[in-house]
Amino acid sequence: MEPESYEKGFLAASAVMLAIFLAALAYSAAAMGIALPGQTGAIYCNVNQRLRKVLRSTPPFDSPGVHQTAPGKYDVVVIGQTWSYTPDRIEIPAGSEVTFRGTSSDVIHGFLIAGTNVNMMLVPGEISTLTYRFDKPGEYLLLCHEYCGRLHHTMSGKVIVK
Amino acid sequence: MSTPIVTDPSGFELPAKQLAAIKWNIYFGFAVLAIGVLFGIEQALNYAGIDIIRDYPLVHSYYQGLTLHGVLNALVLTTAFANGFVSLTTARGLARKLNGPMLQASLWLLIGGSVMALIPMLAGRANVLYTFYAPLQAHWAFYLGLALVVVSTWVTSANQLVTLRAWRREHPGQRIPLLAFMSITTYIMWDIASAGLAIEVVGILLPWSLGLTAGVDPLLTRSLFWFTGHPIVYYWLLPVYISWYGMIPRQAGGVLFSDTLTRVAFILFILLIPVGFHHQYVDPGISTGLKYGAAILTFGIFFPSLMTAFAVMYALEIAGRRAGGNGLVGWFFKIPWDDPSVCAQVLAMLVFMLGGISGLMNASYDMNLEVHNTAFIPGHFHLTVGTAVALSYMGIAYWLVPYLENRSLYSRRLGVVQAFTYFAGVLIFSRGMMAGGLAGMPRRTAIAEASYYLPEWRIPGIMTGVGGSIMFVGAMLFFFNLVMTIAAGSPIERGDVPFTSTVQTPATVGFLSQMDSLRYWVVASVALCIVMYGPFLIAHLPPEVSILPLQNP
Numbered sequence: 085m086e087p088e089s090y091e092k093g094f095l096a097a098s099a100v101m102l103a104i105f106l107a108a109l110a111y112s113a114a115a116m117g118i119a120l121p122g123q124t125g126a127i128y129c130n131v132n133q134r135l136r137k138v139l140r141s142t143p144p145f146d147s148p149g150v151h152q153t154a155p156g157k158y159d160v161v162v163i164g165q166t167w168s169y170t171p172d173r174i175e176i177p178a179g180s181e182v183t184f185r186g187t188s189s190d191v192i193h194g195f196l197i198a199g200t201n202v203n204m205m206l207v208p209g210e211i212s213t214l215t216y217r218f219d220k221p222g223e224y225l226l227l228c229h230e231y232c233g234r235l236h237h238t239m240s241g242k243v244i245v246k
Numbered sequence: 247m248s249t250p251i252v253t254d255p256s257g258f259e260l261p262a263k264q265l266a267a268i269k270w271n272i273y274f275g276f277a278v279l280a281i282g283v284l285f286g287i288e289q290a291l292n293y294a295g296i297d298i299i300r301d302y303p304l305v306h307s308y309y310q311g312l313t314l315h316g317v318l319n320a321l322v323l324t325t326a327f328a329n330g331f332v333s334l335t336t337a338r339g340l341a342r343k344l345n346g347p348m349l350q351a352s353l354w355l356l357i358g359g360s361v362m363a364l365i366p367m368l369a370g371r372a373n374v375l376y377t378f379y380a381p382l383q384a385h386w387a388f389y390l391g392l393a394l395v396v397v398s399t400w401v402t403s404a405n406q407l408v409t410l411r412a413w414r415r416e417h418p419g420q421r422i423p424l425l426a427f428m429s430i431t432t433y434i435m436w437d438i439a440s441a442g443l444a445i446e447v448v449g450i451l452l453p454w455s456l457g458l459t460a461g462v463d464p465l466l467t468r469s470l471f472w473f474t475g476h477p478i479v480y481y482w483l484l485p486v487y488i489s490w491y492g493m494i495p496r497q498a499g500g501v502l503f504s505d506t507l508t509r510v511a512f513i514l515f516i517l518l519i520p521v522g523f524h525h526q527y528v529d530p531g532i533s534t535g536l537k538y539g540a541a542i543l544t545f546g547i548f549f550p551s552l553m554t555a556f557a558v559m560y561a562l563e564i565a566g567r568r569a570g571g572n573g574l575v576g577w578f579f580k581i582p583w584d585d586p587s588v589c590a591q592v593l594a595m596l597v598f599m600l601g602g603i604s605g606l607m608n609a610s611y612d613m614n615l616e617v618h619n620t621a622f623i624p625g626h627f628h629l630t631v632g633t634a635v636a637l638s639y640m641g642i643a644y645w646l647v648p649y650l651e652n653r654s655l656y657s658r659r660l661g662v663v664q665a666f667t668y669f670a671g672v673l674i675f676s677r678g679m680m681a682g683g684l685a686g687m688p689r690r691t692a693i694a695e696a697s698y699y700l701p702e703w704r705i706p707g708i709m710t711g712v713g714g715s716i717m718f719v720g721a722m723l724f725f726f727n728l729v730m731t732i733a734a735g736s737p738i739e740r741g742d743v744p745f746t747s748t749v750q751t752p753a754t755v756g757f758l759s760q761m762d763s764l765r766y767w768v769v770a771s772v773a774l775c776i777v778m779y780g781p782f783l784i785a786h787l788p789p790e791v792s793i794l795p796l797q798n799p
Contacts, residue, residue, distance in 0.1 A: 087503055087749075091556060098552040102545045109541065109611040113534075118612040120527050122534040131461040131792040166796065187530075191381045191796045192464055194619050198686025198700060201615040203528050207465050208381065209791030210530035225698055229619035229688035231309060231375055233382065233799035237696035 121204045124213040127187060135208055136189045139163060144185055150174060153183075162186040164193035164206040166233050169226065172241035178221040186212045194229035197243055205230060218245045257742065258341035260334070267349045269650045271330025274357055275323045276643070276728065279636070282318035283721045285311040290675060290714020293621070293682070293707045297694040308692035309373045309799075316376030317367060317392075320631060322360045324482045325395055327639050329356060329402045331485050331646070332429045335492070336406045338743040339426030340413045348405040352398045359394025362387050373799050375690060377471060378451070380462040383795035386455040393447050396440055403433035421752040422762045424505055425492050425745045431512040432484040434764060438771055439481065439519050442473025454795065461792030465531045469786075472522035473779060480515045480547075482631050486638040487511070489591065490558045496746035497645070498581045498588050500565030505748040506758055507557055511550040516767045518547040520778035527614040532782065537611065539778065544609040551602050558595065561746070586661025590641030593669040594634045601629030604680065621706070622683025624690070625676040632717075633672045637665065640724045645744060647728060653735030660727050668720030671713050678709025 112118050127145075129138045139145040144161045148170045151159045158180050163170045165188065176182055186195050188206040195212070196203050204212045218224075228239035260268070288299050288311050297308075305311050329352055337344050365387060366372040372384035410422070410430055422430070446467050453459050491511075495502040502508065523540035526532055566577025583589050604626040608617055617623060644661050648654055655661060679687075685702040687693070693707065753759045 087560065090560075091504065091507065094556045095549075095553065098549060102548060105606070105610070106542060106545055109613070110538070113538070113612050118615070120534050120537055120612055120615070121530050122537075123531055126531060126791065128790050129792060130790075131794075135793060190793075191799075192379050192468070194688070196619065196686060196688065203615045203618050205526075205529045205619075207468070207530055208793045209463065210465055212528075212530035214528075225686065225700060227686070227688055227691075227698060229691070230379075231312075231382075231690050233796060234307060234309065234373070236309070237692040240696075240698045 118201065119215065121212045121214050125211040127209050127211065129209055136165075139187065139189055145187060150176060156180050158182045160184050162195065162206075164188045164195065164228065164232075164239075165190050167228070167235040167239040169195075169228075169239070169241045172226070174226070174241065174243045176218060176243070176245055178245050179217070179219055181215060181217045183213060183215045191232050192230050193232050193239070194227075196227055196229045198225040198227065200224065203229075218243075221245045258338065259740065260337050261343055261346075264337070264344055264346060264349055265334075265650060267353050268330045268334050271326050271333070271353055271356065272643070272646065272650070274353075274360075275326030275330065275639075276725070278318045278326065278360065279323045279721075280725055282315050282323065283718060285315035286319070286721075287714055287718040289315060290717075291711045292692060292694045293679070293687075293714075294711025295694050295707060296711060297692075304368055305370075307370070307373060308695070309375065309690075310367070310370055312690055313373055313375050314367050317363065319636075320376055320482075321392065322356075322363075322395065323639075324631070324635070325399055326356055326360075328432070328481065328485045329353075329398060331642065332432055332488065333402060333405065334743065335425050335488055335745075336409060336429040338745065339423045339429060340409060341423075342409055342413050344409050345405050348401055348408070352401040352405065355394050355398035355401060359391045359398065361391070362394065363391030371798060377475070379471070380451060380454070380464050380467045381793045381795050382799045383455055383797050386452060389447050389452045389455055393444070393452065396444055396447070399433070399436060399440065403437050406430050406433055421754065421759065424508060424748065424752070425488070425743075427509055427762065428484070428488045428492060428512050431516060431764065431767075432481070432488065434768060435477065435484065435512075435516045435519065435771075436481045438516070438768065438775065439474055439477030442470040442522070443475075443478075446470035446474075461794050463786060463789035463791045464793055465529065465791070466786045466789055468529070469522070469526065469532070469779075469782060472525040473520065473775075474522070475525060476522045476544075477515075477519045479627075479631060482635045484512070484515060486591075486594070486635050486642075487554060489638060489642050490554065490595065492745050493642075493743070494558065494588065494591055494746075495561035495565065497585065497744050498562055498565035498592075499568055500561045500563070502561050502746045502748045503557060503564075504750045505752045506750065506761075507553055508748075509752075509761055511553045511557075513761065513767050514547065514550040516771050517774065518543050519771055520775045521547060523778070524609050524614075527611065528618045536778070536782065541609060541611045543774075543778070545606070548602065548606055548609075551598075555599070562592065584658065584662060585644075586655070586658050586665060587641045587644040589662050590644065590665035590668075591638050593665050594637040594641065597629050597637070597669065597672060598634035600676070601626060601634050604629060617683055619689055620683030621679040621687040621689050621710070625679030625683055628672055628679070629676050633668070637668055637672075640668075641665065643724075643728060645741075647731050648735065648738065649741055649743070651732055651735065652738055652740050653731055654738045656727050656730035656735050660723060664720055664723035664727065667723060668717055671716030671718075671720050673713070674709050675713025675717055678706045678711075678713055680706075682706030682710065
């Protein structure tokens, strides 16, 4: 075989491989319901306002915490601030489907629950939404995975699944 | 026995003053790398639970050290090396001297800007990491210094373009020589890609840090950053591709097969710039459709790297078979492993395969939930920029520094040992970081001081510390060889830039002969940028959100 045909064959195989990967990802998102955070709303805050105060009168962030919305379904409303979460202890029953609604009241924070697919950014002025089903009981570590200032490594919490 | 480099018969040499400017770009880059790696080892040991930053002079916080490590290694070293090396390859490719004043201006902008950014970093007034996400706020000198570094790249690009224009006037109708084509397209790509960072820094962060404006829209600044923040990795990589495509085939004793394939690879990097949203898969405020679009383009940009894998490996196979290698893989052991320049860069290529695969994982849309902002990410990019790029810079230096100094390399054997040391180190280091990341170990976090710790991070953390320490030793061996070459290498006559010829020469008729018309690629690239970023920018301009700074984080 001439080098040209190897070259063409390799490039064709490369293109097919990448197309298959993309199709698999589209399938996982559409059919398996593994969703990313998307465009779920912003929080208007002008320069004369303090974001912390704005949040106090902006639903759902006027009442952070765990709220049952239907049998087996919960909304968890979380605010990140330097260097803690409100709330920093989240208790939910095993098997429940939890929708996290998060934002930040100061700088950009992260929101990662180790051992799960819950991984999102908390950006001031934006609302992050992600849904996850907690089947396995136990204590999960919640931590900030975006550098947010000198005590970033102390920003953590717990998710307790009973 | 390695193949001796054949001197090109045209024997073009740059004027001594221009070579000196190129030399100081390269040396400044390596000097900065030397500072950067001092903070690298501290990061790696931190993941192993060992906190040594308190014993450092001047710098006392993990995040200050991390800012220095990231800014110096990922932003300053890469720019300094690219400005110097790509200026050289442009001039040598066109066999034409550059514009002297522009070359000097670029060097001084780079040094001046870097020093201006370094001062607040050392003073602890810019602990914002190399991504400097607002509302974290650094001293204005940090932003101004970085802006000057970016301007130095534009001056370098302008220098290439005026040199190309003069060359074209004298060579009407001719194809641009391949070495120059790769060099010039690298910087054209960067000219477009750097727009996001320039607008963010000059238009928003600099006036904000001077107190001229009060608040920022954090999602807007972050998105502008990542507009540049992904294609900046092409800017790190493409000077190395110039070496892999353009020099390694000849250094190894082979030849590059296809001129056309090489040019197409570089053009694809110009075309596929707007992929930055794949760094923001888990961000709020960006539609999932746009994120999937970024995934498609990112998988597209993997294609030229697969082309590179074919083209460069085929060139090495030609070399190995010429040297008597047989069988399916036997040729691989016959390439000149005793040449430190070849050895370091071939090891860098092997690591880049792992880097590419792990990068594809990161880019895999919803799979990103598993790895975003975990230690998996630095595990990945120490395979790419930290080794594929950095170890290749070292490999290039093994011929480039003797070329610039007219001195032979102090020790070839030490160079080979150095390359294998660094290679072994990064494999352990990245394996540790990736395993930790999959278990939720966060990136850029002072784990040794953290208020939490999971038992499954222990072994990955130790691997990170051990691997990072071995990489540190590898880097020190490089600096030792470099300094000894400059100080005590035996004098030799100046050689030549070892660039390769191709088996298939560039097309002179038909469609393929038109691909040097760079303006078409620029127009297409800008159009795609507008498609990807236009709607987002319209929705965010003027900003509806204005957040006050967190000063001196």
